[in-house]
Amino acid sequence: MMKYTLLFLFILGFSFSSEAQKNDEMSNESLNEIINEISDVVEGTMGNWQFVIDSTLFICLTDVNHNRMRIISPVIEETEVSEEEIKKCLKANFHTMLDAKYAFSEGFLWSTFIHPLKELTTDQVLSAIAQVYSGVHTFGTYYSSGILEFPNSEGREKKKKKLKRS
Numbered sequence: 001m002m003k004y005t006l007l008f009l010f011i012l013g014f015s016f017s018s019e020a021q022k023n024d025e026m027s028n029e030s031l032n033e034i035i036n037e038i039s040d041v042v043e044g045t046m047g048n049w050q051f052v053i054d055s056t057l058f059i060c061l062t063d064v065n066h067n068r069m070r071i072i073s074p075v076i077e078e079t080e081v082s083e084e085e086i087k088k089c090l091k092a093n094f095h096t097m098l099d100a101k102y103a104f105s106e107g108f109l110w111s112t113f114i115h116p117l118k119e120l121t122t123d124q125v126l127s128a129i130a131q132v133y134s135g136v137h138t139f140g141t142y143y144s145s146g147i148l149e150f151p152n153s154e155g156r157e158k159k160k161k162k163l164k165r166s
Helices: 002-016 017-024 029-036 083-095 122-138 151-165
Strands: 041-045 048-053 056-063 069-076 099-107 107-116
Touching: 002 107, 029 048, 029 056, 029 069, 029 122, 069 122, 107 122
Parallel strands: none
Antiparallel strands: 041 048, 048 056, 056 069, 069 107, 099 107
16 A cells, blocks of 8 residues: 555656745645645644544644754654664665654654755655655665665675676
């Protein structure tokens, strides 16, 4: 189901026409339009939304005065995360999570995306939601935002060995 949700968000990104694209500046009004368009359920007020996509809870918070926006989704309670999983999250933040990251706050591990508000595009918002979603659903397995992966030193060493054997 996750693949279908991610695919839907990217397809929607190509067809979505909002004020943010027309004015080249993201705002709470533009975010509100995007969130309401793609979500199953939306609650909250302008600049503080809780929404659900494919049974996954998201929170989007903005601070217009400081030009900041974050989209977060709870992954697991902090007390349930092992030392090994913490290390895997830190490695993932460097290699496989890309724009989204894992972070601890208020007793939970979160999948997060934090960015200046005004500079966001509609495509970036949709990508952010897809990456946060993927971070939640790949915790414990791939630890991935689902988009790209930067090779780590182990991957580069394996590639070098293969090249030398040829």
